[in-house]
Amino acid sequence: MAKLASQAPVPVFVAQGDDAPAETARLCLNSTLTIVETPRAAAILLVAGTIPASLIPNLHRLHDQLPHPRATVFWQAEPTDLLSEAVTVRNDDNLVSVLTDTRSSLLSGSHGTEADLLPDAPPNEWRGVGSHGQGGKGMMGGTPYGRPMAMTAADFRDGLELDAYTADFGPFLPMFPPGLVLTLTLQGDVIQKVSVVHLPFAGEGNAGAALLRLLGLPALAKRLLRGPSDDADFKRLIRLSGVRAAIPPGLGCAPNGSDVRERFERLTTDPGNPSKVHVDGVGLGDLLIGLEWHEAMLVLNSFDDESLRAICANTSSPELEEKNGDSMDHEGHAGHMS
Amino acid sequence: MTFAPALTTLILFLAIGIWIAAILDAVFYRRISGQGGVSVLSPFYAAAAHLSRQRLTTEAPDRLNWYLAIAGYLAIATIGLAVVPFGPETAVIGIKTSVVLWGACESLVVVLVFLHGWSPNSPLALIGAYRYVAIGLPIMLLSMFVLIAAALPARSLDLRDIVASQEGLWNIIRQPLGLPLFLLLGLSLTLRGPFDYADSADLAGGTSVEDSGANRAGWQVARLAMLVGFSAIAASTFLGGYLGPILPGIVWLAIKTLILMAVVIGLSHLLARMPVARMLGLIWKFLLPIAFVDLLLAGLVALA
Numbered sequence: 001m002a003k004l005a006s007q008a009p010v011p012v013f014v015a016q017g018d019d020a021p022a023e024t025a026r027l028c029l030n031s032t033l034t035i036v037e038t039p040r041a042a043a044i045l046l047v048a049g050t051i052p053a054s055l056i057p058n059l060h061r062l063h064d065q066l067p068h069p070r071a072t073v074f075w076q077a078e079p080t081d082l083l084s085e086a087v088t089v090r091n092d093d094n095l096v097s098v099l100t101d102t103r104s105s106l107l108s109g110s111h112g113t114e115a116d117l118l119p120d121a122p123p124n125e126w127r128g129v130g131s132h133g134q135g136g137k138g139m140m141g142g143t144p145y146g147r148p149m150a151m152t153a154a155d156f157r158d159g160l161e162l163d164a165y166t167a168d169f170g171p172f173l174p175m176f177p178p179g180l181v182l183t184l185t186l187q188g189d190v191i192q193k194v195s196v197v198h199l200p201f202a203g204e205g206n207a208g209a210a211l212l213r214l215l216g217l218p219a220l221a222k223r224l225l226r227g228p229s230d231d232a233d234f235k236r237l238i239r240l241s242g243v244r245a246a247i248p249p250g251l252g253c254a255p256n257g258s259d260v261r262e263r264f265e266r267l268t269t270d271p272g273n274p275s276k277v278h279v280d281g282v283g284l285g286d287l288l289i290g291l292e293w294h295e296a297m298l299v300l301n302s303f304d305d306e307s308l309r310a311i312c313a314n315t316s317s318p319e320l321e322e323k324n325g326d327s328m329d330h331e332g333h334a335g336h337m338s
Numbered sequence: 339m340t341f342a343p344a345l346t347t348l349i350l351f352l353a354i355g356i357w358i359a360a361i362l363d364a365v366f367y368r369r370i371s372g373q374g375g376v377s378v379l380s381p382f383y384a385a386a387a388h389l390s391r392q393r394l395t396t397e398a399p400d401r402l403n404w405y406l407a408i409a410g411y412l413a414i415a416t417i418g419l420a421v422v423p424f425g426p427e428t429a430v431i432g433i434k435t436s437v438v439l440w441g442a443c444e445s446l447v448v449v450l451v452f453l454h455g456w457s458p459n460s461p462l463a464l465i466g467a468y469r470y471v472a473i474g475l476p477i478m479l480l481s482m483f484v485l486i487a488a489a490l491p492a493r494s495l496d497l498r499d500i501v502a503s504q505e506g507l508w509n510i511i512r513q514p515l516g517l518p519l520f521l522l523l524g525l526s527l528t529l530r531g532p533f534d535y536a537d538s539a540d541l542a543g544g545t546s547v548e549d550s551g552a553n554r555a556g557w558q559v560a561r562l563a564m565l566v567g568f569s570a571i572a573a574s575t576f577l578g579g580y581l582g583p584i585l586p587g588i589v590w591l592a593i594k595t596l597i598l599m600a601v602v603i604g605l606s607h608l609l610a611r612m613p614v615a616r617m618l619g620l621i622w623k624f625l626l627p628i629a630f631v632d633l634l635l636a637g638l639v640a641l642a
Contacts, residue, residue, distance in 0.1 A: 004386035031373055038543045040550040067392035067550040175540050189465045213539045216531050216611030222371035246612035293465055294613040297540040
């Protein structure tokens with residue numbers, strides 16, 4: 001079994017940090033690797049670039065979500081205290097050969113699997129309402145097992161009382177720009193509230209490829225990463241894919257009038273030179289509230305890094321709300337999706 | 339063909355079909371992305387890699403339904419293939435209402451995919467589950483219109499009679515709207531490309547975001563099995579199934595199934611996926627009326 005498994009591409013989950021090497025986005029072009037979209041499918045956690053101190057707890061939570069046998073590789077980054085035994089790759093090392101060697105060692109057993117960094121126990125104390133901590137108002141809400149549950153709140157579209165769910169999303173979710181952490185309140189998959197916990201990292205960005213992946217065209221996303229923006233074949237495939245019809249008109253309209261459709265065309269025809277969007281005081285709340293999840297992800301990934309950071313900076317943050325005495329915790333915060 | 343040889347044929351057809359579907363998928367993906375060739379053994383390597391990793395669980399999952407969803411999806415795909423006739427009067431499940439049985443299988447796929455997203459107790463998986471149900475309902479309606487239209491010329495709900503009724507003229511010619519609409523159902527049943535609202539990239543894998551180890555391998559195999567089952571059903575309903583000159587009927591069925599598998603895989607890599615609300619509008623306002631026209635025309639022809 002181990003012999004057969006070692007013939008498969010190495011499944012790697014990338015946790016991108018600040019100042020990640022420019023080659024990080026192009027790792028997926030290497031046929032000996034598979035860049036997976038969930039840590040559950042990975043054998044190796046690749047930490048590319050520096051993880052800021054405030055996000056290290058997120059990295060440790062992410063680490064424990066990889067199945068055994070697992071290993072962590074730090075690429076142009078210093079290992080954290082809890083992962084001091086992890087493999088480290090400097091500038092000059094051959095990353096791909098280190099990754100394949102590490103996976104082979106994991107399969108053969110010569111490289112021991114990494115133990116959990118955090119205790120396997122509910123992170124919060126049991127403080128629900130009722131004899132079993134099962135609820136708050138009626139049969140819903142409350143904090144069973146220390147987990148605040150979704151509680152009914154009016155949906156602003158039609159006033160129906162549905163279950164509002166609040167949680168942190170990011171900073172390593174593959175459909176989020178790296179580093180971005182948002183506190184989102186969802187009704188189903190519709191965004192009702194948004195605040196920024198951590199800004200996305202500054203970097204070159206690959207918004208065009210990210211949009212193609214979100215539109216269900218990962219093979220074309222890879223092709224774009226190879227740099228064929230003037231490839232007639234690529235342009236024809238993009239046109240025939242019906243992308244223009246798939247992206248709703250007017251979605252994510254910025255003050256300069258550009259929407260996701262327009263930004264997508266610019267990002268895929270000239271990915272190396274994304275034009276800046278004048279954000280003009282627009283925050284994420286203006287752009288995302290009322291959108292369903294898929295639309296919101298398209299909007300988030302349609303901006304160049306600098307514009308997105310400016311938009312996030314214009315958005316309310318939990319710290320700011322606490323100062324103003326307007327905390328959103330009264331609805332319950334359900335956890336964290338790294 | 340008696341039951342035992344038919345069952346053996348079904349198992350071989352399914353196993354080889356899954357293997358070929360996995361290779362075809364990789365070939366299309368790598369061809370479009372501009373990468374090199376694919377090893378014919380790559381599906382086995384991938385399966386071994388999944389099985390070599392631990393099966394992780396989540397906090398307070400619904401374990402029974404998690405396993406049931408994966409096993410049930412595979413079972414439904416197998417039942418779909420079992421109603422397909424391999425030759426005249428030969429099907430593992432040879433009943434007079436086989437089209438109704440397949441219709442029930444389609445509906446159960448919606449339930450099982452929902453369970454797969456519900457069970458891990460995880461928000462992204464749950465969003466994928468609910469979204470799939472929202473799309474599943476109108477797509478099932480579309481499928482029913484198309485299947486009833488295909489059954490009208492045979493005046494029977496038995497897939498064996500539907501294949502036999504295409505002796506002179508295949509349904510793809512008689513009802514040109516039917517197969518394109520039915521292929522959209524195939525994309526939805528196999529969670530692919532423009533109809534993959536359950537396991538899509540915007541949810542980091544959706545209902546399968548928490549799957550690891552054997553569970554992940556099982557879900558991927560079940561998806562491919564559904565592709566084989568669906569393609570064989572579509573080949574029998576619209577391309578005359580086992581009918582064809584010189585070669586044995588099972589070979590004709592395999593060739594037609596393979597062609598339709600390639601079409602579904604190709605479409606899944608080449609067509610963009612739109613947000614759910616936009617897709618719902620497209621299905622209810624555009625595709626369902628077309629499916630109804632398909633049924634109406636088939637009814638008028640049957641009456642004529």
